[in-house]
Amino acid sequence: MSAESKTMDPDEKIEKTRQKAQEKTWVERAQSGDQEAFRCLVERYQRRVYAVAYGIVRNHDDAWDIAQESFVKAYRNLGRFQGKSGFYTWIYRITYNLCIDSMRSKGRRSFVEIDSNRMLEAAVAEEAPRQSHPSRVADQKELGEIIQTALSQLSEKHRAIIVLREIEELSYDEIAEVLKVSKGTVMSRLFHARRKLQELLAPYVEDGTSPAASFQLSPQRS
């Protein structure tokens, strides 16, 4: 992970270089049929691939399935991987494409849009009468639902770019590599994704008593 704004200390740089070299070796060995090397690559990236998939599709089972399928595709196409970019940008690209395919094939997006629109309206409507009273601040769960809904209302592309930038902390160049778009497109898409998110949350904040300041959100751990 490398955000452009971050500056690495020398130890971190050395570690990153070491990891890159190790990854290159694993890829070369895996390309020549070494199962163990492929296993190392899988173990290094399985969680991150799953995280990207889950961030986009927002469903545990689908994310697991997509993560598995991403590695199957990677294994089958290892011969085509030339190593010009990092293995992780390559596997992220496969994952991203599979997520888009999965969402489209299941028609989830249209369902989510309708469904989440209703949920958001309902949540805001339920909240509206209470907002006039400062002492009644919406509890975590309610705001959590609104945020969940706002997230699911974003398009897959917008969600993907937020996940890659904000969660995986990839640089603009790396995101451009993953999405196969220009750096300018990445920046503009990220801008629109953030603006969309603010728009989705605006009705709640504008009329409300700014509960955000007092909230500490945390998803429920099972």
Added chain:
Amino acid sequence: MTKKDSNEPEGVVSTSQLASQSASMSLILQRLRADAREQLESVDWSLFQAEVEDRVERETEDYLRAKDPSWNTASCFLRQEFESQAESIDWSLFQAEVEDRVERDVNATLELEFEPDLAAWKHSALSSREGQWSAFTEQVIDAVHRDQIKNARLPLAEQTVEYLREDIEVSVDAQEARFERDFFSELQNRIEDNRKTLGERILEFFGAFLRPVPLAWGSAAFALAVALFFVRAPLSPEESLPVVESEHRVLVEAVQFEGTVTLSQSEDLTVIWLASAS
């Protein structure tokens, strides 16, 4: 000039002359004393003192050096050590800390002195205005409220990203045991499944059925199965397609079928869709 006493011999100074001389001398002495004091006061004694100390130090060093040559090295080392330490200290921080402490002390003193008065004033002001807000106060409150809303917007969007981050972490953590135990083995199975050719997959599926029946019946059933396999309704996008690996070439010369035949080709896969007319 005083007149000379006629009884006094020539060359002897009279008492009155001495008195007058003493008076004029006293004035001169006074001036001299004042000048001397002024001169003494104008001298910078700190410089003098520093010079004396410096000389004492130098002479002590010379004496010690003469007595023990190792002293020279030791004193040099100590001086360098001291200088380097003094250079390494961030005096601005030290100064800031001192200023901070002074300010704190002053504040503490002021608070102690004025706090009771301020609290009493605040209390009386609030109680006298209970429920009576002027138009001005309302405007101020509105402005503060609008500002709060403006500020709250950005944190909410940021919180959403934070929420997403945590949600993903929770999800990854929840699958941790599966990652450790199942991920790679499941992956291997999937790769294995993908590796099998179409023929292998069909044989595997019907293998158990074909073994106990006579060859002729078996062949007929196999042919029927292959036909059914191709005539079935199009695969839904969720189902995986049978994969024909490149080393097994399949040549289809002709397809006869009543219905719609669709040939779909991608880079490494060719699919023939047969959909019946009914």
